[in-house]
Amino acid sequence: MGGPRRSPLTRLGRWLIVIGFAALLAFPFYWMAITTFKQTSDLYNVEHDPFVFNAAPTLDHLRLLFRETLFLRWFWNTTVAGAAVVAITLVLAVPAAWALARLTGRFGQQLGIGIFLTYLVPPTLLFIPMSRVVSWLGLQDTLWAIIVTYPTFTVPFSIWLLMGFFKAIPRDLEDAALVDGLTRFGAFVKLVIPISVSGILTVVIFSFTLVTQEFVYALTFISSAEHQTVGVGVPIYLVRGDVYYWGSLMAACLITSLPIAVVYNLFLDRFIAGFTVGAVK
Amino acid sequence: MAVVETRKLTKVFKKAEEGAVNDVDLVTRDGEFLVFLGPSGSGKSTLLRMIAGLEEPTRGDVLIGGDVVTDLPPRARGIAMVFQSYALYPHLSVEQNIGFPLKAHGVPKPKRRERVDWAASLLGIQHLLARKPRELSGGERQRVALARALVREPTVFLLDEPLSNLDAKLRASAREELTSFHKRVRTTTIYVTHDQVEAMSMGDRIVVLNKGIVRQIGTPHEVYDEPADTFVATFLGSPPMNLVEDTDFIAGFRPESVVPAEMVRGPSAPIRLRIRLVEFLGSERILHGVIDGGRFDGRKVVSRVATAASGGLGEGAAHDFAVPASEVKFFDRATGKRAAPRELSWR
Ligand SMILES: Nc1ncnc2c1ncn2[C@@H]1O[C@H](COP(=O)(O)OP(=O)(O)OP(=O)(O)O)[C@@H](O)[C@H]1O
Ligand SMILES: [Mg+2]
Numbered sequence: 001m002g003g004p005r006r007s008p009l010t011r012l013g014r015w016l017i018v019i020g021f022a023a024l025l026a027f028p029f030y031w032m033a034i035t036t037f038k039q040t041s042d043l044y045n046v047e048h049d050p051f052v053f054n055a056a057p058t059l060d061h062l063r064l065l066f067r068e069t070l071f072l073r074w075f076w077n078t079t080v081a082g083a084a085v086v087a088i089t090l091v092l093a094v095p096a097a098w099a100l101a102r103l104t105g106r107f108g109q110q111l112g113i114g115i116f117l118t119y120l121v122p123p124t125l126l127f128i129p130m131s132r133v134v135s136w137l138g139l140q141d142t143l144w145a146i147i148v149t150y151p152t153f154t155v156p157f158s159i160w161l162l163m164g165f166f167k168a169i170p171r172d173l174e175d176a177a178l179v180d181g182l183t184r185f186g187a188f189v190k191l192v193i194p195i196s197v198s199g200i201l202t203v204v205i206f207s208f209t210l211v212t213q214e215f216v217y218a219l220t221f222i223s224s225a226e227h228q229t230v231g232v233g234v235p236i237y238l239v240r241g242d243v244y245y246w247g248s249l250m251a252a253c254l255i256t257s258l259p260i261a262v263v264y265n266l267f268l269d270r271f272i273a274g275f276t277v278g279a280v281k
Numbered sequence: 282m283a284v285v286e287t288r289k290l291t292k293v294f295k296k297a298e299e300g301a302v303n304d305v306d307l308v309t310r311d312g313e314f315l316v317f318l319g320p321s322g323s324g325k326s327t328l329l330r331m332i333a334g335l336e337e338p339t340r341g342d343v344l345i346g347g348d349v350v351t352d353l354p355p356r357a358r359g360i361a362m363v364f365q366s367y368a369l370y371p372h373l374s375v376e377q378n379i380g381f382p383l384k385a386h387g388v389p390k391p392k393r394r395e396r397v398d399w400a401a402s403l404l405g406i407q408h409l410l411a412r413k414p415r416e417l418s419g420g421e422r423q424r425v426a427l428a429r430a431l432v433r434e435p436t437v438f439l440l441d442e443p444l445s446n447l448d449a450k451l452r453a454s455a456r457e458e459l460t461s462f463h464k465r466v467r468t469t470t471i472y473v474t475h476d477q478v479e480a481m482s483m484g485d486r487i488v489v490l491n492k493g494i495v496r497q498i499g500t501p502h503e504v505y506d507e508p509a510d511t512f513v514a515t516f517l518g519s520p521p522m523n524l525v526e527d528t529d530f531i532a533g534f535r536p537e538s539v540v541p542a543e544m545v546r547g548p549s550a551p552i553r554l555r556i557r558l559v560e561f562l563g564s565e566r567i568l569h570g571v572i573d574g575g576r577f578d579g580r581k582v583v584s585r586v587a588t589a590a591s592g593g594l595g596e597g598a599a600h601d602f603a604v605p606a607s608e609v610k611f612f613d614r615a616t617g618k619r620a621a622p623r624e625l626s627w628r
Contacts, residue, residue: 175335176368180429181356181385194372 035250061247074233082211084147089154089207097162119156123216145221158203165199230256283346283436285309290341301327302493312467318480319490325473361435365442367426369414376410382433400432420451438470489513511617520583531612538608539584542601549603566591573599
């Protein structure tokens with residue numbers, strides 16, 4: 001690594017901090033994984049060390065999850081709804097954010113803040129009026145109910161987030177593209193969007209994870225098991241009264257969160273990189 | 282190659298405020314290197330951006346090659362522009378940056394490669410083609426921006442302070458390179474700067490702007506030796522022209538015209554100066570003095586004298602100087618405009 005040479009003590013301190021954080025962040029995954037494969041008797045015995053296997057690992061919990069619940073169906077629903085919500089969010093938020101970012105003066109600024117404020121209204125309040133809209137559209141108890149309602153909060157947040165990215169793009173760059181032969185729309189598609197990939201990826205991940213974890217709307221708008229998403233189906237069918245199927249619950253969480261974690265890590269450098277460095281001085 | 286013309290070109294950003302550019306009429310010559318010179322905020326960039334089509338004029342017209350292009354988008358004007366910030370595309374390599382205008386105009390790939398290589402070799406940046414803009418130094422970025430501008434062989438080059446991000450030494454060599462480059466390609470070029478040295482050394486003609494108004498258009502010699510008004514007189518030259526106000530006129534003379542009296546032959550105006558401060562600049566000295574006695578007693582006058590000729594001109598001393606009569610310019614006191622020469626009595 002670059003940078004000036006540090007004393008061994010400073011370097012040790014750094015490593016301790018890094019390792020500490022890594023352990024902290026990895027712990028939930030470790031906990032989910034070990035619980036998934038533990039026998040129930042091992043899990044519930046308070047005499048046992050909870051961090052290791054005290055009895056042979058088992059696949060019982062996975063069997064329960066896949067055979068006796070509609071987990072695969074929920075997983076599929078989540079993927080479909082997630083993809084749809086991401087698509088709707090991008091189609092609405094990207095052009096809106098660009099327009100707002102380029103609206104100079106106070107008008108654009110205030111409109112941006114206004115849009116962000118709608119994001120702050122909690123879903124626990126909104127689900128009541130929203131349920132009337134959903135039933136008026138005849139969408140109750142279908143996946144469509146959440147596909148049309150989730151953008152009500154993914155879109156404002158994404159607009160607000162993308163505005164920041166677009167505002168950071170120097171105006172000269174767009175002007176240069178216009179002089180070099182593009183139309184305004186061409187400059188937007190061939191220049192603004194590629195430069196803002198990190199912002200757009202952030203929006204994709206934000207919208208998708210929201211679909212996997214959202215509870216209130218999914219619970220109220222969808223009642224039948226086969227239309228539910230992971231976020232609702234899993235806790236409803238694996239928590240029966242006061243009986244928690246911990247092994248299967250953790251298995252479901254692990255299977256859902258791993259793909260997102262992997263995708264996130266693939267694009268990690270994109271999120272961090274100061275992407276416009278070197279464009280202008 | 283083409284001639285750029287503006288007709289009563291005006292830009293008002295906010296109603297009720299003064300315009301950033303006001304009724305500018307100018308015509309370039311074919312293949313000319315025209316410089317827009319003016320202080321910060323004088324409307325140079327706005328004028329250039331209107332010529333480029335990046336800013337919509339409030340009034341007036343832009344003509345390129347005889348055609349009115351006021352309503353055409355930038356891409357249809359056959360121009361290329363270099364921005365002060367260089368505006369290189371950060372996500373593309375140097376090669377893709379230079380090829381960008383060609384790609385945007387649908388030039389096929391093999392031809393594109395050829396043109397990019399030609400432009401890169403012209404500016405000596407072939408070895409940088411694979412890099413990203415963030416991996417380049419300021420001078421290298423400037424070359425890439427130039428290569429991108431010339432790769433399409435535009436009819437007009439527009440450059441907005443392309444050297445202001447370079448350090449002094451690099452700027453001097455870049456200035457020279459730009460001039461010799463222009464001599465080779467002979468494309469009509471409009472160059473914006475607030476640096477009078479750049480303007481004087483590079484321009485075929487200089488357009489001096491202030492507050493969005495053209496104060497003078499002329500060759501470097503004309504704007505320096507025959508300034509049209511007091512603004513041009515004081516904006517050009519370092520230190521600026523001395524101005525001495527009388528009842529209805531202003532007399533102006535350059536610091537280098539104020540020389541020790543014993544060195545002047547022919548008709549001249551004598552001035553006695555008390556020297557307050559001496560700045561040593563190597564080959565010459567700047568003497569800051571005040572007039573001692575006479576009608577203009579106490580007015581500040583700056584003199585620039587070769588070090589070799591300035592022996593005995595120390596701080597605090599009073600000395601007789603003289604200004605050759607032909608070097609004194611007269612301006613109208615009310616308007617600041619150039620006025621006819623007249624008899625000047627100092628006593
Ligand atoms: N987009 C804009 N909106 C409002 N006013 C503007 C805008 N662009 C420029 N101006 C104003 O117009 C005037 C001229 O600006 P311009 O950028 O043309 O000056 P300049 O001569 O290029 O200055 P500099 O040497 O600092 O670049 C300034 O007073 C500036 O504040
Ligand atoms: Mg400018």
